[in-house]
Amino acid sequence: MPDEVPETRVLNLIPAKVLTTDQARPKPQPQMKNNPDDNQGDAGGGSIVEFRNVSLGYGDGDRGPDEFILKSLNFQLPAGSFHFLTGPSGAGKTSLLKLIYLAQQPTLGSISLFGEAIHPNDRAQSAALRRRLGIVFQEFRLLEHLNVFDNAALPLVVHGQRFKDYREDVTELLSWVGLKHRLTAMPHILSGGEKQRLAIARAVVTRPTLILADEPTGNIDYAMGLRIMRLFLEMNRLGATVLIATHDESLVRASGMPVLELKDGELYRRDLTARGGQG
Amino acid sequence: MRQPSGSRANATELSRLSSSGMRNLLPSQDEREVALHYVIGVLCLLACLAALFAVASDRAASGWARDIRSEVTFQVRPTGLETGSVAAAKAAEVLAGIKGVAEARALEPERAKALIKPWLGDVILDDLPIPNLVEVKLDPKVPARPKAMMEALTNADIDASLDDHSVWLKDIEKSALIIRLLAYGIFFIIGSATAAVVGFATRAGLAARANVVDVLSLCGATDIFIAERFQYRFARMAFESGLLGAAVSGVAITVIKIAVSSQTFVMVLPFSWSDLLILIPCPVLVAFIAAATARLVTLRLLGHR
Numbered sequence: 342m343p344d345e346v347p348e349t350r351v352l353n354l355i356p357a358k359v360l361t362t363d364q365a366r367p368k369p370q371p372q373m374k375n376n377p378d379d380n381q382g383d384a385g386g387g388s389i390v391e392f393r394n395v396s397l398g399y400g401d402g403d404r405g406p407d408e409f410i411l412k413s414l415n416f417q418l419p420a421g422s423f424h425f426l427t428g429p430s431g432a433g434k435t436s437l438l439k440l441i442y443l444a445q446q447p448t449l450g451s452i453s454l455f456g457e458a459i460h461p462n463d464r465a466q467s468a469a470l471r472r473r474l475g476i477v478f479q480e481f482r483l484l485e486h487l488n489v490f491d492n493a494a495l496p497l498v499v500h501g502q503r504f505k506d507y508r509e510d511v512t513e514l515l516s517w518v519g520l521k522h523r524l525t526a527m528p529h530i531l532s533g534g535e536k537q538r539l540a541i542a543r544a545v546v547t548r549p550t551l552i553l554a555d556e557p558t559g560n561i562d563y564a565m566g567l568r569i570m571r572l573f574l575e576m577n578r579l580g581a582t583v584l585i586a587t588h589d590e591s592l593v594r595a596s597g598m599p600v601l602e603l604k605d606g607e608l609y610r611r612d613l614t615a616r617g618g619q620g
Numbered sequence: 621m622r623q624p625s626g627s628r629a630n631a632t633e634l635s636r637l638s639s640s641g642m643r644n645l646l647p648s649q650d651e652r653e654v655a656l657h658y659v660i661g662v663l664c665l666l667a668c669l670a671a672l673f674a675v676a677s678d679r680a681a682s683g684w685a686r687d688i689r690s691e692v693t694f695q696v697r698p699t700g701l702e703t704g705s706v707a708a709a710k711a712a713e714v715l716a717g718i719k720g721v722a723e724a725r726a727l728e729p730e731r732a733k734a735l736i737k738p739w740l741g742d743v744i745l746d747d748l749p750i751p752n753l754v755e756v757k758l759d760p761k762v763p764a765r766p767k768a769m770m771e772a773l774t775n776a777d778i779d780a781s782l783d784d785h786s787v788w789l790k791d792i793e794k795s796a797l798i799i800r801l802l803a804y805g806i807f808f809i810i811g812s813a814t815a816a817v818v819g820f821a822t823r824a825g826l827a828a829r830a831n832v833v834d835v836l837s838l839c840g841a842t843d844i845f846i847a848e849r850f851q852y853r854f855a856r857m858a859f860e861s862g863l864l865g866a867a868v869s870g871v872a873i874t875v876i877k878i879a880v881s882s883q884t885f886v887m888v889l890p891f892s893w894s895d896l897l898i899l900i901p902c903p904v905l906v907a908f909i910a911a912a913t914a915r916l917v918t919l920r921l922l923g924h925r
Contacts, residue, residue, distance in 0.1 A: 442838060444838065468841060469840070470840075471838060472839075486646075496839040496840065499840050500840070543839075
């Protein structure tokens, strides 16, 4: 069971050095733009993610639109918003997240992140943008040769922080996600749930501007799932934009946060019947 | 450090945390890298031996050239009724008085015969006219000029011709240059082989650790940050292997210097204890080559991902 550390304390201990100005802004109401023309002038200000006619297809570029996994998506995630991304297996949730964290390039259309148009071949830009992201991967992607503590601290090392500066904060964050007794354990001896929690700790340790989580509660029990959700909600309360891809309907209902649903390559708001991606 | 609260990890656990594991971020070495250690070590050993042989052969050639430059020989031809020995003695006396000549000595006929004997044998020597030679040792600091010596002999009515050993000198200098170039060439080839081996290993390492590189990239690591991890890894490995290679070559030279007493060997490769100082920069140079190669290869491969 996780150790009892107050959430506010955990969020205070996440290093403030990586706080960005986005997080200092008042939290706007979550919204979704259906028409790309409505997005004009928003990209540089309140929009953290902006998709403009984004399609994604696998294979050669000669495929017709029917074979695209994502079809002409147009949407924005405003700064400070919190969304769930749902949809059946194979709907393209992970692909959509990959487009946002720049692991994939759209076949058609363009994406802006933090108000910057993404240049697919600009690796320096990708690195700079990714430093503002916190990503929880479905398959965890922990480094097997590093222990729990070092895995959690990895983004801080990449950010150039020193061991003595982050040791205590990372330790406390790991305590909060229930890995206090596993600090020096190697990932291969962790259970699925422990790996999940470690992946989440690694994603939030830099206090990112945008948190992307792919099934973050898939391997943990309901109680821990709620606890992890509280962490995401607190991060969101502090200004982080959060997008969580999940199958967990109970978690979605419990949070009451807006839902984006991927179906047949198109994006819908759960409470709307109109197609979200077609304007 | 803040006082740990009840929720914090215990002190023992905390004390076991260390930043050392994060210095490299790459997994510890596998079997391929052990083989790489060996190959780099051997390459460094060969590079060190090449450097040591270059220095020793250079010293030998310089010594021979110096010896040859410090001596000239005059062949004296008797005039009138005087004998060859008398003419040679007279020439030696004249030459000894010239500034820049340290010593001038007429070569006795018996000694001249002894010098030729190994090539011509006893029988032929009896009938062979032996040249009357004068050996002149020059002052190494201010050697007498050949022209001045010839003028002095002419003024004394001595018929003589000068052999300044220039034919031998050119030959030796040419041989020394070839040996030196050969050693540098071997050194360069070994250096480039080291770079090629490290480049190959870096490619393999990058492929084997693609997941690590991906995670680092997704955490926001720049290509340079990732390249530095590989650079550090291979530089350290090359330095360790290079150190071992240099140490083995040092031991080999020490054993040769102590155990081999052959005068011919000492003449051809006159090793000096100070030569071992050359070994010090070798591991550093190998580490530098490895670091530069690993960095360049990593950056190039990441750029093409």
